[in-house]
Amino acid sequence: MCTFGQKTQELVALAKDGDESALNQLYRVYAERVRWMVRLRMGRELRSKLESMDLVQDTLIHALSGLDDFTYKDEGDFIRWLSKIAENELRGNLRRLHAEKRDVRKELRLDNYGPTTGDGFLGTLGPIEATTPSVIMSKKEDLAKLEKAMDELKPEYREAIILTKIEGLSYEKVATRLDKSPDAVRMLATRAMVALAAAFRSI
Amino acid sequence: MAGPVNDKQENVIEEAVRQFVDARWQGKEPDIDEFVRQYPGLDYQIRQRIQDVQKIDALFDSLVQSDESDFEEAAAGQDLVGQKVGSFEIVEMIGRGGMGVVYLARDTKLDRSVAIKSIPAKLADDSTTRMRFHREAKLLASLNHPNIAVIHEIIEQDKDTDYLVLEYVPGESLVQRIAREPLKMEEALSIAQQIAQAVSAAHKKGIIHRDLKPGNIKLTPEGRVKVLDFGLAKPSVSEGKNVEITATQPGHIIGTPAYMSPEQARGKDTDQRTDI
Numbered sequence: 420m421c422t423f424g425q426k427t428q429e430l431v432a433l434a435k436d437g438d439e440s441a442l443n444q445l446y447r448v449y450a451e452r453v454r455w456m457v458r459l460r461m462g463r464e465l466r467s468k469l470e471s472m473d474l475v476q477d478t479l480i481h482a483l484s485g486l487d488d489f490t491y492k493d494e495g496d497f498i499r500w501l502s503k504i505a506e507n508e509l510r511g512n513l514r515r516l517h518a519e520k521r522d523v524r525k526e527l528r529l530d531n532y533g534p535t536t537g538d539g540f541l542g543t544l545g546p547i548e549a550t551t552p553s554v555i556m557s558k559k560e561d562l563a564k565l566e567k568a569m570d571e572l573k574p575e576y577r578e579a580i581i582l583t584k585i586e587g588l589s590y591e592k593v594a595t596r597l598d599k600s601p602d603a604v605r606m607l608a609t610r611a612m613v614a615l616a617a618a619f620r621s622i
Numbered sequence: 623m624a625g626p627v628n629d630k631q632e633n634v635i636e637e638a639v640r641q642f643v644d645a646r647w648q649g650k651e652p653d654i655d656e657f658v659r660q661y662p663g664l665d666y667q668i669r670q671r672i673q674d675v676q677k678i679d680a681l682f683d684s685l686v687q688s689d690e691s692d693f694e695e696a697a698a699g700q701d702l703v704g705q706k707v708g709s710f711e712i713v714e715m716i717g718r719g720g721m722g723v724v725y726l727a728r729d730t731k732l733d734r735s736v737a738i739k740s741i742p743a744k745l746a747d748d749s750t751t752r753m754r755f756h757r758e759a760k761l762l763a764s765l766n767h768p769n770i771a772v773i774h775e776i777i778e779q780d781k782d783t784d785y786l787v788l789e790y791v792p793g794e795s796l797v798q799r800i801a802r803e804p805l806k807m808e809e810a811l812s813i814a815q816q817i818a819q820a821v822s823a824a825h826k827k828g829i830i831h832r833d834l835k836p837g838n839i840k841l842t843p844e845g846r847v848k849v850l851d852f853g854l855a856k857p858s859v860s861e862g863k864n865v866e867i868t869a870t871q872p873g874h875i876i877g878t879p880a881y882m883s884p885e886q887a888r889g890k891d892t893d894q895r896t897d898i
Contacts, residue, residue, distance in 0.1 A: 427688065440703065443715070452685050459685075495686040558684055565681055584682040609644045613636050616674040 427494050435486050442483055449498055453479055455562050456502035457509065460581055463570045465513065478508040495587050568618035576611035583608045627667060635664055639671045646679075702740065707785050708777045710738060726790065729774075735790040736774060759786055761829050769820035771840075771848045791848045796836035813839075816847035 427448070433441035458466055482504035489500055569577060582593045583604075590608070594601040627635065638661055645652045654672060658665035702712045702725060710727040716737070727738045762773040775787040796813070799805070805813070817839060821831060831838075831849065838851045 443703065448688050452688075456685055494688065498686050558681060561677070561681055565678060568678075584679075585685075587686065605644065609640045609647065610636075612643050612675055612678070613640045613671070616639070616671055616678055617636075619678055620671075620674050 427497060428491050431486060431489070431491050431497065434483065442486075446479065446483060449501060450479055452498055453502045453505050455566075456498065456585060457506045459562075459566055459569055460502070460506060460585055461509075462577075465510075466566070478505040478512070481508060499586060564619060564622050567622050568615055571618040571622075572611065572614055575607065576614050579604070579608045579611040580615060584612075627664070631664060634661065635667050635671060638664070638668050639675065642668075642672050643675055707738060707740075708775075708787075710736060710777075710785075710787065712738065727787075729787075735792075737771075737788045737790045739786040739788060740784070756784070762786075762788070764827055765824055765829065767820055767823040769816045769847050769849055770824065771850050789848075791840045791842060791850065793840050793842040796839040796841060799841055800836065812845070813841070813847050817849060820847070820849040 427445070430441045430445050434445055479501065482501050485504065489497070491497060569580065572580065578597075579593070582588050582596065583590070588596070590601040590604045593599075593608070594604045597604065599607070638657075642652060642654075642657055654669065658669045658672075661668055702723075703714055705712050707727070709731045710729055713726045713728055716724050716726045723740055725738045725740070727736050728734075729736050756776075759773060759776045762770075766772070771791055772789045773786060774789065777785040777787060794802070817834075821834065824831060831851075833851060834849070838849065840848045840850055842848060
């Protein structure tokens with residue numbers, strides 16, 4: 420798969436130089452992936468709010484416009500960077516939305532226009548919705564199931580899956596982060612995976 | 623199929639699966655047949671669980687790894703953004719339908735927004751696609767209904783590329799609307815009624831939509847419903863006998879799987895009933 424990683428790297432380089440079409444291509448390849456990454460990480464409660472706003476598109480556009488700060492290492496690294504930014508921004512938006520009193524009109528406006536874009540996406544049929552046969556779209560149902568299965572996990576298993584499988588950290592890094600031994604993390608992560616598989620099956 | 627397992631067996635299964643996962647994540651490639659043989663009586667369950675784990679692992683992988691088709695998809699139709707087609711300036715790509723790419727464009731003569739649909743370059747020389755495209759234009763033009771997006775123009779820019787200039791419908795799609803908050807009964811009824819009127823008007827002219835789904839239904843800010851994307855439409859067999867042969871290849875399945883009718887999914891002939 421590394422050749423496609425190279426393709427991404429090329430596009431990132433072009434996009435950094437201000438190539439609009441490269442930016443658009445990156446968006447189209449990664450938007451749906453980022454959306455799922457963010458959803459899987461957020462958990463049930465935040466996700467339900469996310470659904471009523473669906474700001475992932477806007478935040479992603481914004482994240483891509485910040486490419487200058489990004490140094491390309493590999494494809495996984497790139498998408499994790501994107502999803503992290505998108506997630507942070509979403510959380511910020513949710514906080515703001517919460518801070519403004521729950522005025523129905525405000526919520527509508529935010530929903531329709533999004534806080535971070537120009538009028539480019541105003542009310543248009545978003546690209547995410549387009550009927551594309553891309554690989555990630557074909558996995559939609561399974562990803563939705565996975566999302567539910569993640570909710571069933573106990574918090575420490577959930578965290579272990581997020582750190583190892585979604586953020587792609589090594590056992591050593593997770594160990595430092597959680598203040599555990601690498602062997603303990605390995606045990607935790609593999610148990611979490613077994614539990615996740617069981618939850619996945621029962622849904 | 624093996625029977626239910628007791629707690630003790632469940633523990634054995636879980637630990638076995640865990641060890642298998644552990645070995646795989648270490649980069650080893652344990653042989654699954656050989657592995658499950660160590661657990662006679664539980665081998666079926668263990669194999670099943672391992673397959674679930676592998677499926678989930680693959681799902682996580684697919685999130686962080688793109689593949690070739692994604693880039694092909696993304697590259698198709700990119701070249702038009704920023705360019706002009708006739709008197710229309712292409713602003714951005716806003717979607718991809720069953721057979722073409724859809725752009726938002728600015729009509730510089732009349733100073734309004736329009737939607738422009740083109741056939742991706744790689745399909746432009748496919749005569750079937752082209753035929754279907756022309757048919758769509760004619761079908762749409764013959765449908766004059768407030769709940770169906772209208773066609774403004776067809777542009778034959780050069781010998782092998784055509785563009786449909788369509789009414790641009792602002793607002794949310796029904797998908798977005800439902801995701802935002804549940805529909806009130808009154809609203810749902812109004813939407814359903816308008817869709818029914820649009821579809822019924824089309825059916826009276828012998829035109830079937832064949833890809834009717836929430837993603838193809840838009841709600842304008844004024845609360846009017848517009849049915850989009852008659853891209854898959856064809857005259858129905860019973861009423862379109864005098865019309866030329868159907869543009870879709872026989873046995874060639876078109877539509878969105880989640881919303882297809884059974885006869886459509888089987889690649890059989892469809893009639894009005896497929897829309898309902």
